[in-house]
Amino acid sequence: MNSQKSGTSVYKRADSAEQKKDRRLMILNAATEELDHLPSADDFTLDSLARRLGLSRGTIYLYFKNRDAIFAEILIDTVNKFLSEMARSFSLLPTPTTSRKMARAYCDVLKKDRELRHLPSLLKSLSKSSDKKAKRLEEEIESCRHLADVTMTRKLKGLQSGDGRLIMHFGWSLLLGFSEFMNSPTKTGISPDVLQQVEDGLTLIIDGLLARVK
Amino acid sequence: MNSQKSGTSVYKRADSAEQKKDRRLMILNAATEELDHLPSADDFTLDSLARRLGLSRGTIYLYFKNRDAIFAEILIDTVNKFLSEMARSFSLLPTPTTSRKMARAYCDVLKKDRELRHLPSLLKSLSKSSDKKAKRLEEEIESCRHLADVTMTRKLKGLQSGDGRLIMHFGWSLLLGFSEFMNSPTKTGISPDVLQQVEDGLTLIIDGLLARVK
Numbered sequence: 001m002n003s004q005k006s007g008t009s010v011y012k013r014a015d016s017a018e019q020k021k022d023r024r025l026m027i028l029n030a031a032t033e034e035l036d037h038l039p040s041a042d043d044f045t046l047d048s049l050a051r052r053l054g055l056s057r058g059t060i061y062l063y064f065k066n067r068d069a070i071f072a073e074i075l076i077d078t079v080n081k082f083l084s085e086m087a088r089s090f091s092l093l094p095t096p097t098t099s100r101k102m103a104r105a106y107c108d109v110l111k112k113d114r115e116l117r118h119l120p121s122l123l124k125s126l127s128k129s130s131d132k133k134a135k136r137l138e139e140e141i142e143s144c145r146h147l148a149d150v151t152m153t154r155k156l157k158g159l160q161s162g163d164g165r166l167i168m169h170f171g172w173s174l175l176l177g178f179s180e181f182m183n184s185p186t187k188t189g190i191s192p193d194v195l196q197q198v199e200d201g202l203t204l205i206i207d208g209l210l211a212r213v214k
Numbered sequence: 215m216n217s218q219k220s221g222t223s224v225y226k227r228a229d230s231a232e233q234k235k236d237r238r239l240m241i242l243n244a245a246t247e248e249l250d251h252l253p254s255a256d257d258f259t260l261d262s263l264a265r266r267l268g269l270s271r272g273t274i275y276l277y278f279k280n281r282d283a284i285f286a287e288i289l290i291d292t293v294n295k296f297l298s299e300m301a302r303s304f305s306l307l308p309t310p311t312t313s314r315k316m317a318r319a320y321c322d323v324l325k326k327d328r329e330l331r332h333l334p335s336l337l338k339s340l341s342k343s344s345d346k347k348a349k350r351l352e353e354e355i356e357s358c359r360h361l362a363d364v365t366m367t368r369k370l371k372g373l374q375s376g377d378g379r380l381i382m383h384f385g386w387s388l389l390l391g392f393s394e395f396m397n398s399p400t401k402t403g404i405s406p407d408v409l410q411q412v413e414d415g416l417t418l419i420i421d422g423l424l425a426r427v428k
Contacts, residue, residue, distance in 0.1 A: 099422075124394045170415045174384070177391025180338045201384045201419065204426075208313075208418030211425035 024063045027053065028077075031070050032115070041071065041121040068125070072137050075122045079137070082116055083144050085109045090151045097155050099206035106171055106202060107195045117189040120179040123172065144168065158210045167206060174201045238277045241267065242291075245284050246332070255285065255335040282339070286351050289336040293351070296330055297358050299323045304365045311369050313420035320385055320416060321409045331403040334393040337386065358382065372424045381420060388415045 030053050031044070038044055046067055050057045064070045089105045110116050149164030178194045178201075244267050245258070252258055260281055264271045278284045303319045324330050363378030392408045 170418070173388055173391035173395060173411065173415065175391070176394050177387035177389070180390050180394060181387060197387065201387065204384070204422030205415065205418045207422030207425045208420070211421045
């Protein structure tokens with residue numbers, strides 16, 4: 001907790017483009033920290049973020065239109081991280097691989113990177129938003145799906161173009177559904193139980209796709 | 215809106231067992247109505263329920279320990295309704311049937327009965343509760359899974375004992391996941407988009423199960 005009165009800034013005004021970029025990044029980092037300490041993204045408020053930073057809410061508004069704009073930016077970062085981690089994890093898969101190994105590689109990514117634990121909560125918050133940023137985010141997610149599509153169809157004989165996209169689509173829904181069901185705690189990351197369920201469900205979905213092709 | 219002051223009861227004291235049963239049912243009906251008017255079960259409060267009924271909160275506590283106890287009761291009703299509707303819907307399926315038809319029959323149940331629209335929201339609320347009632351609910355859900363298991367394995371050659379249980383398990387997770395993603399409105403029932411996604415996902419999962427057996 002910051003002992004200062006809310007609204008009192010300890011920082012000098014950010015004037016140069018460089019300073020503004022730093023300030024922006026500082027806000028995003030503090031928001032990620034703030035999320036670490038909350039049970040869900042729904043509990044996030046700009047007031048407590050401002051307190052954490054020792055900035056006024058007004059200053060935050062200079063950089064971000066609203067809470068959703070901050071979430072969208074964090075989620076874009078998270079999705080990008082997921083993207084590169086997934087590319088790495090999938091490149092380690094044998095060719096050809098199995099549905100189980102592919103589903104596990106997907107879940108391993110979610111397990112390894114602590115930062116990805118906010119994914120379900122953020123996805124959920126932003127699905128309720130019609131913010132423009134959220135639209136841009138959809139494009140990022142789309143490129144994530146595209147990469148999955150290219151990698152998965154290459155690694156697993158029998159998958160058709162478009163199947164990797166479906167696997168990502170259902171994977172995220174299973175992740176969100178089981179996270180809600182099983183009340184996965186945020187601080188410790190996505191719970192192993194949730195990840196096991198997602199892995200099992202995804203394996204079946206991939207098997208279903210492979211069966212469809214035959 | 216009731217114009218009376220909150221806490222002032224218009225009802226006489228319920229003395230006989232019969233009266234108590236009626237009062238209990240009245241509270242449950244009002245709670246279901248209340249849910250109809252809220253975006254999510256999270257927004258439900260005992261205060262607004264008391265206002266709707268013209269009862270005091272204290273009177274409600276005579277019948278239900280807390281909000282979760284009310285939700286559990288409504289959800290048990292809902293699950294029972296789902297159970298009998300599903301039995302009816304599945305009995306109309308041809309024998310043998312296909313994975314797509316089976317997944318559609320499952321989603322048709324959710325589509326037909328307006329009361330079932332609270333299912334995702336209630337499931338979500340109660341998954342966060344450790345209430346004893348919620349434990350009893352798990353048993354109801356388990357019997358729902360059991361019925362699904364018996365019916366599904368009979369209708370679709372190639373499914374093994376236990377597969378119907380898995381289909382229900384993943385079906386509810388997909389329902390919850392996509393409802394969260396797509397922000398399905400409560401008032402008008404579960405959105406057709408969500409149901410289409412659940413149907414597609416479940417079809418693949420059933421195909422995956424069938425492929426596993428071969």
